[in-house]
Amino acid sequence: MASNSSSKLPRRWHLFDIAERNAAALWPKTMHRYSGYLLLVPAILLVFVLVLGLVYIGGYSLHELDLATYRLKETFSLTNYSAALTSTTYQSVVLRSIGASILVTFFTLLLAFPYAYLMVRARQAATKKFLLISLFLPFFIGQIVRAYGWLIILGQEGLINTLFAGLGLPAMDLIYNYPAVILGLVQYMLPFAVLLLAPAITAIGRDVELASESLGANWMRTFLHVVLPMAKPGLVGSSVVVFTLTLTDFAMPEILGGGTTDFIANAIYDGFFQLSNSGLGSALAMILVTLGTAFVVILFFLAGTGTLGFNGREQ
Template structure:
């Protein structure tokens, strides 16, 4: 009877596979400016993707930025999640939880416009820098601005994935490390991080997949200068109505993201089972 509960998940996955099959089918069709799609098979879309430097650069930028955001998010989320779980003061814990969940109460578009106000030429950051005689720094339309905007969105996801893993770590292990002379940094490095690998793996996968498919932040804060693949797909689909080429971009993004996720499973995921507990010494 228990298998009945997995039927909704199987049904959802089946719909996803159907959608991917349709996209794959469209990627081999011919584009026509008047009829949109002609059901004649061609490799032109894939040749155009592989032979156009501009498309290649956008894909490289998307993957690089997604990996960068993922790495920074996980590094910053680890101490925040640890402090949230281990802090003794209930007031501090509540404040940390509130600051974690408040961003989810507003949409991505609203937060993006908030960063436009903060990072704009006449925004709060440049106004503050102006007090010290520093010339305005350009954030909007730069990779730095996009990184800042994405980090504010992705760090909470990483914290939510890592916190349960830290919650499951036996505190006696930390006390034992302290009794053996380890300081807080050594304990965090040799106890907390290795035992948090399941959460780190989950955070890495979630943050990377969401970032690689993001649209709003690169479109608004990037100002059309730091486009991701999602922005390219949007323009291809709605500006020139080239559905087969847009399907090609979509399939390629899914394939590349899947390869990275599989790599994470291999490198970090297997490490979650590789913590030495002394049970396999025989």
């Protein structure tokens, strides 16, 4: 009778019992009051590795390359920074990266907002599912393959130019230029932005929109006066993620830009592996980190921390 009733308990519970017994051997009772600190382990791993890498790179950046030995000199100097900041090539790379980040963030949010809104508000479960699956599918494909996908569509003998030839139109240069890189990046960033916007839109609640309507606002004014301001945390969160991912992107400018539209990451790569100048590459890396950090700090200062917030107060 007793065994009968206990066998009706979920099997999971027995597994937990076994796990608990073994846990006691690994982590004795006397250690229990320190259990909370265990949760810090992933954060420490992340920050430790990051800080360690940054310290080393910061160190490299302060040593000039000795062209006689192709090693970094022992003496400290800011030569790498002055070289990076005074060179017109690097100046245009930095400006191009920042410009692209602004454009990509703008266009991504423009496209992501309706997507996220529809996904959250769709009444039919089928529509919701379709939008969700479409959102996650690109994650399985990866950036390089998707960039090549664009080559197939936009290339000299790609789909669009074949279509143009069929219509008797001249072939156009659709790749290896700035717009192609922006296009590729926007498509790549879209799912990230949607994922960060969706919870913010979910939090708005349908009744608030209905209230606005009953108070005399059509949907356009409801969107501008209620939905957009209330979605601010999501907009801030996705801006930060899209902006910084674009600023540090390597693959899209490399493949779709074809060397014509290098971003900072491409310049860093060249510094390390083409010029074998790890000092210059490190200096460029430090500039990139500084730029990204400055943007995030300014945005947080102006608009709050959004969905990435540290406190529950932000709405």
